[in-house]
Amino acid sequence: MDVFGDLARARGSLFGSSALTPPFSLHFVDGAPLTLCTVLSGGGWIVPGHGEPEPLRAYDTVVVRGPGTFTFVDELGTAAEPVACGEFCAAPELGGTRHRRGWRDDGDGPTTLIVGAYPAGGEVSRPLLDALPVVLRVVGGGTGDAVLDHLAEEVAADTPGQQVVLDRLLDWMLVCTLRAWFDRPGGEPPAWWTAQRDPVAGPALRLLHDEPAAPWTVAALAERAGVSRSTLAKRFADLVGEPPLTYLTRRRMALAADLLTERPAVTVSEVARQVGYADAFGFSAAFKRVRGVTPSEYRRAAV
Numbered sequence: 176m177d178v179f180g181d182l183a184r185a186r187g188s189l190f191g192s193s194a195l196t197p198p199f200s201l202h203f204v205d206g207a208p209l210t211l212c213t214v215l216s217g218g219g220w221i222v223p224g225h226g227e228p229e230p231l232r233a234y235d236t237v238v239v240r241g242p243g244t245f246t247f248v249d250e251l252g253t254a255a256e257p258v259a260c261g262e263f264c265a266a267p268e269l270g271g272t273r274h275r276r277g278w279r280d281d282g283d284g285p286t287t288l289i290v291g292a293y294p295a296g297g298e299v300s301r302p303l304l305d306a307l308p309v310v311l312r313v314v315g316g317g318t319g320d321a322v323l324d325h326l327a328e329e330v331a332a333d334t335p336g337q338q339v340v341l342d343r344l345l346d347w348m349l350v351c352t353l354r355a356w357f358d359r360p361g362g363e364p365p366a367w368w369t370a371q372r373d374p375v376a377g378p379a380l381r382l383l384h385d386e387p388a389a390p391w392t393v394a395a396l397a398e399r400a401g402v403s404r405s406t407l408a409k410r411f412a413d414l415v416g417e418p419p420l421t422y423l424t425r426r427r428m429a430l431a432a433d434l435l436t437e438r439p440a441v442t443v444s445e446v447a448r449q450v451g452y453a454d455a456f457g458f459s460a461a462f463k464r465v466r467g468v469t470p471s472e473y474r475r476a477a478v
Contacts, residue, residue: 179303179350179353195217195219195249195285195286195287195288196285196286197249197250197253197255198248198249198250198253198254198255199219199247199248199249199253199255199258199286200246200247200248200249200253200255200256200257200258201246201247201248201257201258201260201288202244202245202246202257202258202259202260203244203245203246203247203260203290204244204259204260205241205244205260205292206241206242206243206244207241207242207292207293207294208240208241208242208293208294208295208300208304209238209239209240209241209292209293209295209304209307209349210238210239210241210245210290210291210292210293211236211237211238211289211290211291211292211293211345211348211349211352212231212236212237212238212239212247212288212289212290213231213234213235213236213237213288213289213319213323213326213348214231214232214233214234214235214286214287214288214289215233215234215287215289215323215326215327215330216233216285216286216287217233217285217286217287218230218231218232218233218235218286219231219247219248219249219250219286219288220247220248220249220250220251221237221239221245221246221247221310221312222245222246222247222248222251223239223243223244223245223309223310224243224244224245225243225309226309226310227310228251229310229312230312231247231312232314232315233315234314234315234316234319234320234323235312235313235314235315236312236313236315236319236348236352237310237311237312237313238307238310238311238349238352238353238356239309239310240304240307240308240309240310243309245310247288249286287327287330289326289330289341289345291342291345291346291348291349293349297429297432297433297436297437298428298429298430298432298433299426299429299430299433301429302365302367303353305365306357306364306365306368307353307356311352311356313352313355313356313359317351317355318351318354318355319348319351319352319355322344322347322348322351323348325344326341326344326345326348329341329344366414366415366416367380367415369414370411370414370415373410373414375400375402375406375407375410375411376407376410376411376414376415378399378400378401379396379397379399379400379407379411379419380411380415380422382396382399382400383396383419383422383423383426384426387423387426387427387430387450387451388427388448388449388450388451389451390451391419391420391423392420393407393408393418393419393420396419407419424461424465425465427450427451427452427461428450428461428462428465428466430449430450431446431447431449431450431458431462431470432466432473434446434449434450435470435473435474435477436473436474436477439474439478443455443458443459443470443471446458446470447459458470
């Protein structure tokens with residue numbers, strides 16, 4: 176597992192197959208932490224609530240970081256009345272893969288919009304969200320085109336399990352898009368992205384993500400990575416920006432913060448065990464050191 180494994184899965188393509196003809200204006204009001212938008216045909220503009228508009232042409236992909244809302248329009252300054260689109264758009268009778276809005280066979284064909292919303296708002300997803308601009312755009316012609324070909328085939332059909340297939344294709348598309356963004360020429364990827372590809376720091380990072388509750392020491396990580404303790408400690412700190420065990424503590428506290436807010440019935444002692452602490456006292460001390468409040472205070476403030 177890596178940082179992408181921390182992303183929540185798509186909760187349904189809001190417009191799995193939207194046939195749009197000008198003029199149109201779709202205002203996405205959910206403010207999801209992360210939203211992927213791509214078109215299989217036609218085009219338009221993504222207009223964020225704060226920021227510059229981005230064109231969206233066939234096989235281009237745009238990722239919008241919330242919580243701000245955004246609009247998809249045929250042209251800037253369109254006269255179309257905005258249509259509010261939220262979670263209800265995924266309902267079969269109002270949206271999802273069978274939705275058709277403004278269909279008109281005029282020979283030019285409609286704009287087919289695909290949207291996937293990701294509720295990646297927890298603390299474990301923050302390193303990824305913090306590394307993204309409000310709107311990022313990746314043009315077609317890359318590795319994501321193959322995924323879009325599959326999407327085009329799927330939205331053209333009406334078969335059992337279609338929504339599940341679309342959601343997984345959207346997950347695939349999101350990863351392809353973010354890879355292309357981080358690896359673009361002249362880009363400035365976050366340290367954890369670069370470190371994942373390093374033969375020394377990369378294996379250690381994956382271990383900390385796979386097994387955060389394990390009783391890790393620098394020596395144990397170095398042994399699993401096949402290098403000396405000093406080599407791992409220096410390489411990890413140089414690439415990630417902090418020592419391995421400091422990174423592990425922050426990751427554990429992020430996992431704990433999400434458990435405290437998302438699972439109110441779980442006790443602090445149970446949370447402590449799930450993130451690798453033998454007792455609640457040691458866990459509470461570490462949590463307060465990193466977060467500035469005790470686990471109980473954090474939970475109460477989040478209610």
